[in-house]
Amino acid sequence: MNNTGGIIVAAGQINDNGGVSPLFQIGSISIIKRIILTFQQAKISPIVVITGYQSLEVEQHLADYEVIFLKNENYDSTEKFDSAKIGLNFLKDKCKQVIFTSATIPMYTSNTLSKLIKTDKQLIVPSYKGRAGHPLLINCNLITKIVEYNGKEGMRGAINSIGIIKEYLEVEDEGIILEADEIEKLDGVLQYYNDKLLHPFIRISIEKESLFFNSRAKLLLLLIQETHSVKRACKHMALSYGKAWSMLNEMEKSLGYNVVERRHGGKRGGKTNLTPEGEDFLTKYQRYEDDIRQYASKHFYDIFEEVK
Known part of the structure; x- marks a missing residue:
């Protein structure tokens, strides 16, 4: 298997730490749809969306986008990492590596994803001007150890617990560090990222x-x-x-x-x-x-x- 799968965590409640709904529109499309289109441009497949709060609305919104839905039934009493585990367990034997992100970071280019994929590293994090961002690339042979982690530090704690060196890839892509609730900053770069979405899309029947x-x-x-x-x-x-x-x-x-x-x-x-x-x-x-x-x-x- 040489394919790269994708995991998008979109399970949290809107008011979690001031969070924004995955259905919130930036420009003319929703946060979650923007991420999926970017993943598809980078030929990431399969793409798994972890739902929870607003699960029905998210599923209906994305029904025609060739994604797989997995619901965190305990989204209101668990952490983001628990949702990540659901996706990681599902994909661990279906691809070589996974691109993992949260719906809270909605705007980066498919070129950034392609660069991460081509590094062929065990674990790599993109950075912009020295600041680490999302999404992460994780080799599937690390997943079993990652999901065994039960500490309180989430994905960061899980990665630290397996004793692997986390590498960074510097990219010219400010979007990897911009949160969905940073509306003014996102509006300032919206046209640039919209232009990067231009790509051929073929429906084959x-x-x-x-x-x-x-x-x-x-x-x-x-x-x-x-x-x-x-x-x-x-x-x-x-x-x-x-x-x-x-x-x-x-x-x-x-x-x-x-x-x-x-x-x-x-x-x-x-x-x-x-x-x-x-x-x-x-x-x-x-x-x-x-x-x-x-x-x-x-x-x-x-x-x-x-x-x-």
Whole structure:
């Protein structure tokens, strides 16, 4: 696995330490949407959003953005690090490294993320004029030790407890140190960061008589593969149970074979898994999607040289 996953903690209450809602708009888009778009520009996948307070509103707001939702059910009585643990545990065996951030730091460039990713370090923190900021890059082989930490110093304490040297990457990106409630400062740099969001975005679908597969259907299959349950998959992607089965039935009708296998009853209840044919189709779609997006990105910047 050479991919880089992303974790965005957006679980805290609005009034926590003067915090700002992840749905608060800076410019024309919300804080949380801005972070996700920046992550996607840097080809970070999968992206996990940890919700808590306003979870339903956040999930509905981001339903079409190919992100996975994990809820901290105890958000009102736990710390930010407890939310981070939920995301770290979920991604630890799904990628090589993770970019971790809080929704309280909403504005930095995808170029900064790409620089962090390319360092190939165990643990690295961006800094601006000597001040450490967010997001952090964490190698997945550190996660087991990090989540074992139960002290009171949060992520900083967890990192210090594992005895690894924390390295810093100096970047020309003031956004890594700007909090979401520093409205005047963010307004002053808003146009610069908006310009940096310009990028090609390709939506890839497969049709027969009608559309039957796209990135949302891909996420549904990936989550069924992970959870062995359509119901739990739906919970992680803000999708109704009935809609999920409609998508699966349409998929199978168009492809001419079963994509999922159902197991009913028994002591442990029913399970849903992908069939071998379903797994093969999903793998081919992911390969096709990756190839198309790489081609589109390269040729976009070859043609529109002024936006590099």
